[in-house]
Amino acid sequence: MASTPAAAASSSSRSAARKQGLVLGVFANEKEGTPQFTNAGDAFDKLVSGKLRELLAISGPPLKKGKARIFHGLHQDFSNIVVVGLGKKAAGVNLQENWDEDKENIRAAVAVGCQQVQDLEVPCVEIDPCGDAQAAAEGAVLGLFEYNEFKQKKKPAVEVKLHGSDGIEAWKKGLIYAKGQNLARYLMEGPANHITPTMFAAVIQEKLKSASSNVSVYIRDESWIKAQEMGSFLSVAKGSVEPAVFLEVHYRGSSDASEPPLVFVGKGITFDSGGISIKPSANMDAMRADMGGAATICSAIVTAAELKLPINIIGLTPLCENMPSGRANKPGDVVKAMNGKTIQVDNTDAEGRLVLADALCYAHNFNPRAIIDAATLTGAMDIALGSSATGVFTNSHQLWNQLYEASILTGDRVWRMPLFEHYTKQVTDCQLADLNNIGKYRSGGACTAAAFLKEFVTVPHWAHLDIAGVMGNKDEVPYLRKGMAGRPTRTLVEFATRLSQDKKSI
Numbered sequence: 493m494a495s496t497p498a499a500a501a502s503s504s505s506r507s508a509a510r511k512q513g514l515v516l517g518v519f520a521n522e523k524e525g526t527p528q529f530t531n532a533g534d535a536f537d538k539l540v541s542g543k544l545r546e547l548l549a550i551s552g553p554p555l556k557k558g559k560a561r562i563f564h565g566l567h568q569d570f571s572n573i574v575v576v577g578l579g580k581k582a583a584g585v586n587l588q589e590n591w592d593e594d595k596e597n598i599r600a601a602v603a604v605g606c607q608q609v610q611d612l613e614v615p616c617v618e619i620d621p622c623g624d625a626q627a628a629a630e631g632a633v634l635g636l637f638e639y640n641e642f643k644q645k646k647k648p649a650v651e652v653k654l655h656g657s658d659g660i661e662a663w664k665k666g667l668i669y670a671k672g673q674n675l676a677r678y679l680m681e682g683p684a685n686h687i688t689p690t691m692f693a694a695v696i697q698e699k700l701k702s703a704s705s706n707v708s709v710y711i712r713d714e715s716w717i718k719a720q721e722m723g724s725f726l727s728v729a730k731g732s733v734e735p736a737v738f739l740e741v742h743y744r745g746s747s748d749a750s751e752p753p754l755v756f757v758g759k760g761i762t763f764d765s766g767g768i769s770i771k772p773s774a775n776m777d778a779m780r781a782d783m784g785g786a787a788t789i790c791s792a793i794v795t796a797a798e799l800k801l802p803i804n805i806i807g808l809t810p811l812c813e814n815m816p817s818g819r820a821n822k823p824g825d826v827v828k829a830m831n832g833k834t835i836q837v838d839n840t841d842a843e844g845r846l847v848l849a850d851a852l853c854y855a856h857n858f859n860p861r862a863i864i865d866a867a868t869l870t871g872a873m874d875i876a877l878g879s880s881a882t883g884v885f886t887n888s889h890q891l892w893n894q895l896y897e898a899s900i901l902t903g904d905r906v907w908r909m910p911l912f913e914h915y916t917k918q919v920t921d922c923q924l925a926d927l928n929n930i931g932k933y934r935s936g937g938a939c940t941a942a943a944f945l946k947e948f949v950t951v952p953h954w955a956h957l958d959i960a961g962v963m964g965n966k967d968e969v970p971y972l973r974k975g976m977a978g979r980p981t982r983t984l985v986e987f988a989t990r991l992s993q994d995k996k997s998i
């Protein structure tokens with residue numbers, strides 16, 4: 493008779509070790525010979541009379557950064573001890589890479605350790621804070637995420653716990669940051685027939701309800717969108733039978749209710765077929781994630797609410813599908829945005845800027861402290877930077893500095909891109925209308941798209957984040973499995989945290 497894994501384990505185990513994992517870090521030893529454990533690693537090694545150090549030495553060469561090695565039978569509390577390589581100790585901020593190397597190394601190592609534990613179907617794991625409990629928590633929760641909503645066979649859940657009590661507050665913060673990014677990954681990966689505009693709004697409403705009491709959620713329907721004269725957004729939405737939604741969320745975290753809010757705007761195309769300018773069918777499924785801007789900004793607000801950040805934030809997301817049909821935009825059509833500007837739609841696949849134009853106009857109603865939009869806007873952004881960093885187009889040095897500083901800590905990087913008049917000329921030279929929705933030339937497509945958006949902004953602190961390149965992960969970010977990445981949610985959260993602490997700079 494075939495026995496279940498659980499039955500097999502209980503019948504064959506001689507030691508009474510609990511089914512529990514322990515992930516411990518080890519730094520690259522600069523001097524030959526002895527590995528340099530973390531504090532927790534050292535303490536555990538003492539507890540087992542130096543056995544761990546001994547086993548690590550005889551089991552193979554010194555553990556490389558991001559690699560893991562598993563040991564059994566060392567301690568009754570842990571069936572599996574996973575030692576993970578942290579690389580050089582106190583590596584600090586790497587100014588070539590623009591990130592904090594210690595934090596990135598911890599995220600990567602802990603993620604690998606947790607994945608090993610999960611593969612062995614061990615239901616819970618204690619994690620060495622490795623000197624930065626927030627980074628360790630992020631590595632664990634991000635590393636374990638896998639989307640299997642629609643699979644009968646799912647990866648087993650693993651409960652993660654901090655080993656010891658060093659950095660418990662930072663650990664909790666890391667769990668919340670990572671859970672926020674995982675929410676964005678969940679929404680982006682979700683199939684377009686399930687994550688419709690209506691469903692997207694329902695998920696965010698539900699998450700905000702449980703995160704905080706000082707939130708309001710408005711799910712605006714098409715009659716509201718018409719009344720606002722958002723003709724540009726509507727022109728995209730009308731090609732689909734799926735009703736459009738304009739989702740508006742308010743988080744009031746500041747003790748001063750009248751404090752100007754940070755306004756986030758996110759592109760929410762729940763499926764981008766290209767419309768009449770239809771896309772090639774290869775990999776078109778990835779366009780279910782064309783609401784990545786909406787997913788990351790809404791997840792950042794859910795996270796800010798959970799962290800109870802003392803700041804006011806408003807999130808605005810135009811949600812709809814971009815589909816070809818008898819009612820769809822046609823190349824050469826002219827539409828009118830909320831601010832009265834007319835747009836010639838020469839390519840129906842450049843729909844992101846059409847829906848954002850109206851959302852950006854609407855954002856000005858809130859006396860914003862700053863406006864930040866995020867959008868999977870152009871394939872050209874992916875060609876330019878790939879998945880290394882989000883492209884940031886901004887009219888504000890202060891805003892750039894805050895985003896940049898935040899991204900060094902999160903490791904989810906940003907890179908500044910130009911908003912030159914050079915590109916503006918290429919979208920304002922238009923035969924039938926004030927603006928053309930595509931640039932006159934093919935080159936610099938991410939920049940002409942940003943220049944187009946700039947025509948709908950009058951505030952002094954605005955940043956446009958083109959996240960098309962960081963939308964998905966193949967194997968580039970070691971602590972994210974293959975799939976939609978949810979980037980740069982943590983950078984947005986860190987940015988909001990910084991702004992909540994610094995009421996002067998912006």
Ligand code: BES
Nearest residue numbers: 782839841842843868869870871872960
């Ligand atoms: N959603 C796409 C951009 C995109 C491409 C995001 C690949 C993620 C990965 C956007 O709506 C689009 O189709 N943009 C066009 C613009 C062009 C027609 C000016 C593009 O990039 O080709």
Ligand code: MG
Nearest residue numbers: 764841842843
């Ligand atoms: Mg498109």
Ligand code: ZN
Nearest residue numbers: 761764782844
């Ligand atoms: Zn799109």
